[in-house]
Amino acid sequence: MARSRITGIAFHVPPRVVTNHDLERMMDTSDAWIVERTGIRERHFVEGDVGSSELGIEAARKALADAGRAPADVDFVIFATSTPDFQIPGNGVLVQKTLGLGNAGALDVRNACSGFLYSLSVADAFVRVGRYRCVLVIGAEVQSTGIQLTTGGRDMAVLFGDGAGAAVVEPCEEGRGILSWALHADGRFARDLWCEAPSSRVPGRVTHEMLDSGRQLPSMNGRQVFKHATTRFPEVIHEVLRDAGHALDDVKLIVPHQANQRIGDAVAQRLGVAPEKVFQNIQRYGNTTAASIPIALTEARDAGLFQDGDLIVLAAFGAGFAWAGCALRW
Numbered sequence: 001m002a003r004s005r006i007t008g009i010a011f012h013v014p015p016r017v018v019t020n021h022d023l024e025r026m027m028d029t030s031d032a033w034i035v036e037r038t039g040i041r042e043r044h045f046v047e048g049d050v051g052s053s054e055l056g057i058e059a060a061r062k063a064l065a066d067a068g069r070a071p072a073d074v075d076f077v078i079f080a081t082s083t084p085d086f087q088i089p090g091n092g093v094l095v096q097k098t099l100g101l102g103n104a105g106a107l108d109v110r111n112a113c114s115g116f117l118y119s120l121s122v123a124d125a126f127v128r129v130g131r132y133r134c135v136l137v138i139g140a141e142v143q144s145t146g147i148q149l150t151t152g153g154r155d156m157a158v159l160f161g162d163g164a165g166a167a168v169v170e171p172c173e174e175g176r177g178i179l180s181w182a183l184h185a186d187g188r189f190a191r192d193l194w195c196e197a198p199s200s201r202v203p204g205r206v207t208h209e210m211l212d213s214g215r216q217l218p219s220m221n222g223r224q225v226f227k228h229a230t231t232r233f234p235e236v237i238h239e240v241l242r243d244a245g246h247a248l249d250d251v252k253l254i255v256p257h258q259a260n261q262r263i264g265d266a267v268a269q270r271l272g273v274a275p276e277k278v279f280q281n282i283q284r285y286g287n288t289t290a291a292s293i294p295i296a297l298t299e300a301r302d303a304g305l306f307q308d309g310d311l312i313v314l315a316a317f318g319a320g321f322a323w324a325g326c327a328l329r330w
């Protein structure tokens with residue numbers, strides 16, 4: 001069976017930069033607290049009515065250019081987002097229309113932080129069975145419109161940012177490309193990182209009481225997420241390396257979902273690898289959920305941190321809880 005590989009990758013963030021000092025003026029927090037607990041110094045927020053599809057489309061245009069492909073080459077779109085423009089339909093069809101992808105199929109994946117890796121695994125499977133030859137995988141989020149920029153919402157407000165990343169996945173020769181992936185979930189923790197409304201369990205989908213208490217906005221049990229993330233990241237990294245027949249020493253770079261710098265540091269420590277082997281750019285983007293891996297992978301590639309033929313491991317953990325890993329030879 002043929003392998004698939006990422007032939008193009010790119011990202012796009014909205015121009016407005018929001019620093020920790022900007023947040024200090026909106027809520028009871030401090031640059032020192034945010035840097036110490038998360039590593040984040042600034043993030044990007046959209047302005048006006050820009051939705052996650054628009055960010056994703058910009059990233060997709062750049063990824064197609066990076067792959068040397070035109071929209072007409074794309075035969076399937078997978079859009080990972082927890083913050084779609086609409087409840088129905090998904091963002092994928094908005095990409096399909098705006099980029100003019102003929103009648104290419106479009107799938108939305110709602111696995112939040114692990115959404116990009118879940119999507120990449122679907123693209124890999126489609127390409128490997130020979131069903132599609134050029135799959136566009138997008139991860140994009142607008143988190144800023146779902147956070148409360150007040151002291152009551154500060155745990156979420158300081159952590160999240162907006163952005164998008166995209167990858168083009170195509171067949172490749174033996175010896176490179178996606179070598180293995182693993183997908184996991186544990187729904188016992190569904191309510192530890194969630195957004196309850198609008199809900200099909202509620203007549204009318206949302207009530208005034210729900211709106212007044214902010215149940216249409218995401219919330220989380222930060223400590224619980226932190227505890228599980230620091231265990232699941234190393235676990236899934238070992239798993240995909242084992243399945244690919246490789247050891248940690250073979251790995252050039254680990255690119256994890258950017259959840260919190262302390263989580264990234266803990267992952268390096270638990271794996272027993274040098275901190276610089278775990279790429280982190282959360283300092284400048286915050287946690288961009290489904291977008292964080294393609295943004296980080298693009299920056300790491302552009303910084304020359306890996307070359308053709310290097311072994312790379314991607315890993316993600318988040319809402320669900322759901323987590324995933326992927327080993328690939330660039």
Ligand code: UT7
Pocket residue numbers: 028029030033034037038113154155158159193220221222223225226258259260287289317318319
């Ligand atoms: O992609 C997955 C998505 N989620 C995550 O990755 C989140 C993982 N968890 C985390 O990153 C951390 O749990 C947080 C950064 C969210 C919080 O850090 P923490 O060390 O777990 O802090 P905490 O929630 O235990 O809060 C410690 C204190 C509390 O005050 P008291 O009760 O000790 O007086 C909070 O009220 O810090 C307070 N606090 C803040 N202070 C200033 C909480 N948020 C803030 C804030 N600024 N933004």
